[in-house]
Amino acid sequence: MYKLGIDVGGTNTDAVLIDENLKVVASVKQHTTANIYDGILNAVRAVLDQSGVNRAEIGQAMLGTTHCTNAIVERKHLAPIGVLRIGAPASRGIPPMVDWSPDLRRIAVQTAVVGGGFEYDGKELAPFDAAAAAAFFEELREKGVRSVAISCVFSTVRSDHEVEAARLCREIMGEDVHVSISSEIGSMGLIERENATILNASLYQVAQSFTEGFAQSLADEGITNAQVYLSQNDGTLMTMDYARRYPILTIACGPTNSIRGACYLSRLKNAVVIDVGGTTTDLGVIQNGFPRESGVAVTIGGVRTNFRMPDVVSIGLGGGSIVRQREDGTVTVGPDSVGYQITEKALCFGGDVCTATDIAVRLGMAELGDRALVAHLSEDFAQKALDAIRTLCEDSLDAMKVSSEDVDVILVGGGSIILPQKLAGARSVTQDEFGSVANAIGSAISKVSGTYEQLIDYDKTPREEALEKAKAEAAELAVAAGAIRETVEIIDAEDVPLQYYPGNTVRVKIKAAGDLA
Secondary structure: OEEEEEEEOOOEEEEEEEOOOOOEEEEEEEEOOOOHHHHHHHHHHHHHHHHOOOHHHEEEEEEEOOHHHHHHHHOOOOOOEEEEEEEEOOOOOOOOOOOOOHHHHOOEEEEEEEEOOEOOOOOEOOOOOHHHHHHHHHHHHHOOOOEEEEEEOOOOOOOHHHHHHHHHHHHHHOOOOEEEEHHHOOOOOHHHHHHHHHHHHHOHHHHHHHHHHHHHHHHHOOOOOOEEEEEOOOOOEEEHHHHHHOHHHHOOHHHHHHHHHHHHHHOOOEEEEEEEOOOOEEEEEEEOOEEOEOOOOEEEOOEEEOOOOEOOEEEOOOOOEEEEEOOOOOEEEEEEEOHHHHHHHEHHHOOOEOEHHHHHHHOOOOOOOOHHHHOOOOHHHHHHHHHHHHHHHHHHHHHHOOOOOOEEEEEEOHHHHHOOOOOOOEEEEEEOOOHHHHHHHHHHHOOEEEEEEEEEEOOOOOHHHHHHHHHHHHHHHHHHOOEOHHHOEEEEEEEEEOOOOOOOEEEEEEEEEEOEO
């Protein structure tokens, strides 16, 4: 049986075939097209042609895609939704979507704040106003809305009111209505959690489109025996149904796929990954074999959210970054880039734009295009450009480190040829022959995970008992997401005391992962 891994990036769409021993059989890079499906099909056809593998022997197909990110950033294909917050009268001071830009706020056909919600310790703020919620859902039904975002004050402690509202919504608007509840998506902090839930609700049509489109594309190519999965942003996979329920979890899956792929190729469980593309470079951290999660709120398309996101730093440096010399003699690299047009515009390919790739070819770091076409670039100019590239990378490496000690570094991505092999702050620098398609490899070899997060008072529930229960819940969530129960293991566990809470309250967060079922 073979695994097919595909990752759609801004410049390239990569595809790999991996056998049952997790060895790469074939790999290709194709330009990402304006119509993303064309790029995916081109990559699938190319990797199948290269490998000669029987399509019937492909048992699993995994896709990492930028569809949801693009939809939010470009304000395209977002569904009209209704937004219900359960938290009156306590939360009326700040209405939903208060700081959203007008062009994005218009996705909300109607919003409402009704009575209900909880205190930090689970005590009820006010009874759930089911009558007001029912009236709101009736109005949405009359307006033809098919997606609803529901949030509640401290629903991460108790989700009773959100669950009741979701049941009421389906009862009134129909079982096929798409309902997103905040306790399943975000973390502590009402506004940021609510924002993430609203975005998730607005993406349901996008998710339906790319999941069905990907499955149909595979079928058109004769790949009919494969189970289809989508990459999510913690470096694991989810089923098609799960992706339709939580499309927001696909955002930033590209960098996490690269991190997982880098971990697999290097066999390093703790390192900094530098993924160099055609336009940007992403730096992330492998922590116990999985991407380190960001501990701060993340802004997506101008919206502040607090759902799970990888800790990634992006800089405007890539293989297509444009190199310029200023009047004072200094040399700059990027942040603008020729991107996917590099084979047309870079000097080494007969173009007229000096790029970072041209510098690598001029200095003998890479064999691409025609080296004679960059021979006119002076050694001094090329070295200054390389120094600028090194400085950009080393500064970002320092930003990812948690101590002054040197760390292991893994270089991946098609643009990694532009980086020097020695970097200040790096204990070792590792590269692999398949590093240019690490993102697709990461998609193909990923596991399935489940994350449990809750506030627990250790005075009421002893620590050991609480942690064991949390681990069991995380394992069940992983199984529900498609993992084989016998392979599930706990990969991360933390309990953080909350000093501003009375008593012995802690935030418990457990993550479990297992092999695909």
